[in-house]
Amino acid sequence: MITGSIVALVTPMDREGNVDWECLSKLVDFHLQEGTHAIVAVGTSGEASTLKFETEHLQVIRQVVDQVNGRIPVIAGTGANSTHEAIDWTRAAKEVGADACLLVVPYYNKPTQEGLYLHYKAVAEAVAIPQILYNVPSRTVCDLKTETAVRLSKIPNIIGLKDATGDIARGKALIDQVAKDFAVYSGDDASALDLIALGGKGNISVTANVAPRLTSELCTAALAGDIVKAQEINTLLADLNKALFLETNPIPVKWALHELGLIQEGIRLPLTVLSEQYHEQVRQAMRVAGILPK
Secondary structure, X not given: OOOEEEEEOOOOEOOOOOEOHHHHHHHHHHHHHHOOOEEEEOXXXXXXXXXXXHHHHHHHHHHHHHHHOOOOOEEEEOOOOOHHHHHHHHHHHHHOOOOXXXXXXXXXXXXXXXXXXXXXXXXXXXXXXXXXXXXXXXXHOOOOOHHHHHHHHOOOOEEEEEXXXXXXXXXXXXXXXXXXXOEEEEOOHHHHHHHHXXXXXXXXXXXXXXXXXXXXXXXXXXXXXXXXXHHHHHHHHHHHHHHOOOOOOOHHHHHHHHHOOOOOOOOOOOOOOOOHHHHHHHHHHHHHOOOOOO
16 A cells, blocks of 8 residues: 655656756756655646647656655656546556556546546556546546545556545544555545544645655654654644645745755646745745745
């Protein structure tokens, strides 16, 4: 089972929006050094929706897999609102060596719960790789209901679910209804500790991009039952968890990484660089967390 701090890795770009492959390599090294437990390549934070599949999306996965070289798990974002496309992307990620895939709920076309069940079932049966469901209704305008997730948890290679609703009661209800080998992950940094304390297996995190060591230590402590230590770290990160969503993710987190000198300022349209009115608020949150000097 993949557990702990799982960074939803950004895809670094130059000012023209081209993928910065050298910087991607440096980011992977950064996470390996700082104790990140697993990496999601080309998820939401990785701007998967605007990357060209063959030359960018798949190449990012390949580069991360090759560089990590088995030291920690690499989870590839392969979700799509077309079932055959999700199958193709998941198959391609398996072929380049990903350890698992993360599949977002199909967006825009608003399938029924039965459609969601059959979509995920089809991908799982077509590609023999561990698969994690990703429910983020604030983006997809489609909600994977708990009862549907429970049905899907019984398919052998569907191994977990990323719950980005921030609804702790709902997350706990799912944890209570699935088998112990089915992992429920937080997809909401602000409430991740609460979910882990109730039986969640980790956090697929935006904040881990800029605070990998602290996020790793928080998850490790929470999973070990050391809630006091985890809460101390959570308090340090609380302002940052909020600041990184002042504008649409990954706008603030990419700006924060640029401020740290880890990436260039590039982001791809229709997303834009963080508005100047939020710069000091993000900086201050980073100072509170000890990432920038006070």
